[in-house]
Amino acid sequence: MEFSPRQEEIIKLVKENAPITSEALAAKLGLTRSALRADLSILTMIGILEARPKVGYIYSKNSSIGFSSDYIRSIKVKDVMSKPIVVQEETTVYNAILDLFLSDVGTLFVVNNDNLVGIVSRKDFIKTAMGTADIHKVPVGIIMSRMPNIVLVEEEDSVYDAAKKIIEHEVDCLPVVGKEIEDGREVFKIKGKVSKTSITNIFVKLGEDR
Amino acid sequence: MEFSPRQEEIIKLVKENAPITSEALAAKLGLTRSALRADLSILTMIGILEARPKVGYIYSKNSSIGFSSDYIRSIKVKDVMSKPIVVQEETTVYNAILDLFLSDVGTLFVVNNDNLVGIVSRKDFIKTAMGTADIHKVPVGIIMSRMPNIVLVEEEDSVYDAAKKIIEHEVDCLPVVGKEIEDGREVFKIKGKVSKTSITNIFVKLGEDR
CATH class of the missing domain: 1.10.10.10 (Winged helix-like DNA-binding domain superfamily/Winged helix DNA-binding domain)
Structure with missing residues (x-):
């Protein structure tokens, strides 16, 4: 109700x-x-x-008492988002993979002056590591998915909408961004990330005895 | 209520x-x-x-009107599990990675006579592909996580318990197994998988207007 x-x-x-x-x-x-x-x-x-x-x-x-669908749709991205791990565009694939393992995440966000420019996932890394490129030399900027071809959410969006985007676009994780204007153009500051893990955590909380 | x-x-x-x-x-x-x-x-x-x-x-x-925590805990693994992609222990890492991409999954289940013997994830593949081993020769049996060091669920378990295991053990996906006795020893037949994607799908359904 x-x-x-x-x-x-x-x-x-x-x-x-x-x-x-x-x-x-x-x-x-x-x-x-x-x-x-x-x-x-x-x-x-x-x-x-x-x-x-x-x-x-x-x-x-x-x-x-239950949660209504309305309640579920009222949970906001900003209430559940977690810390994004960022790398620079020039970071080598090798060093980016080290970051991935050290932080134990599945996705890295690539930034340029704090602005989101791309995303690299485990899938991208496997493809690259299987290939003939020298991962000690190739920068992540070469292998990442690049803006604007990235699905975004904002802090005030609902986790429900984020979850729908994750399913529709078949991704593990979405960057949470804040739009700003810099030098007359729109840029996206990275604020956090929301992932299937965030949603699994919510699911566990919903199932807990209250 | x-x-x-x-x-x-x-x-x-x-x-x-x-x-x-x-x-x-x-x-x-x-x-x-x-x-x-x-x-x-x-x-x-x-x-x-x-x-x-x-x-x-x-x-x-x-x-x-909402769902109670009881309702959430009543959803069973068998109601949401999806098809597992399986490979044989002798499959080369290279061919397993091809299977991973062709099926667009993050985890492969390794079987021997239909019995679960191991799991390989994207993380394992990245590690191997970064190393010096020849992925065209090394079999997945060498790089997989091996039974009994694998977290399992059964069809009658609740998705809530599966979600808790996913969070606790920091994995993306669990094999759904059925225990059987073969030649006097316990074996685990692979029946399906339940993943963070399964749970994200449930979350979206819970948030839908009814």
Whole structure:
């Protein structure tokens, strides 16, 4: 179900201040007790809050209330993104592979003055390492996927949209960027990454007992 | 949230008979209208049912009622697993990499008489391709992770447990196996695979409008 902003506020206050009486809740919200009554009774009925006589409201950990699709779509990229590992365009393929192993990631982001210019994945590295090129000499700039042929997301985008892009474009990982104007042209600052691992982590959290 | 058996029954009757008045519902359930009132008002408040004046109750397709953690933990590996790509132990690294690219997967399962004996991932291939070994001669059996050092799941396991194993062991993909006894020893038949991609697909489905 969807909560109203006031219901969300009540749940937050109860989580932080439990046990809390309806008087104290009303005072914190600047409302009368009677204005609160309907919300408190619905939250109690569906098992989010528990009303303990003479004690006050507590947040019910046993609540089996679900996540709505809306809730899932409300999780933002900025809430789950992780640290991107970046290399310069001139980095040799060999050194980039070392970075890949040292950081234990599957994708490196290639930057030029902090601006995203490309992406290299394990797939690119396998192709190159199988070939005849000297990986100690070839720079990643040669083997990377180059902007603008890169699927991007921004911090305010939903993880749901990011997940759809990951599936549609068959990639493991998307760069999270912030658009800026530099010398009259649009550039993309790398802010983070969101990957199938980020989404698997969310899935585990959704399945946890609350 | 969890519905009581009576609430489930009400939802079912409304779905089948909508629009239906509370009198008709009460009659079908063998209850008085007043006995129904509390359940009808909670189902209406949380948006599962919609009360149309002078028409009756209808089931609300826009209801954003969610999935419980229990629901998420009830999704089974067998419901989402995908086809594993297998190679023989004697396959050369070079040919295995070709299989990897042709099937566009990140992990190959190595079998011997249909029994899982190992796993090779993109990481293993990059390491090998960077080294001095002749990938046209070295068999995957040499570079693979070998049983029993492989994290396994079975068809009846939950995807939630599989996701936890993927995160804990920092792997992309798990083989789904069925245990059998062959010549007096336990063997593992490969049935499928479950990967971060499988889980990203579930995440997208959970976020879809229903």
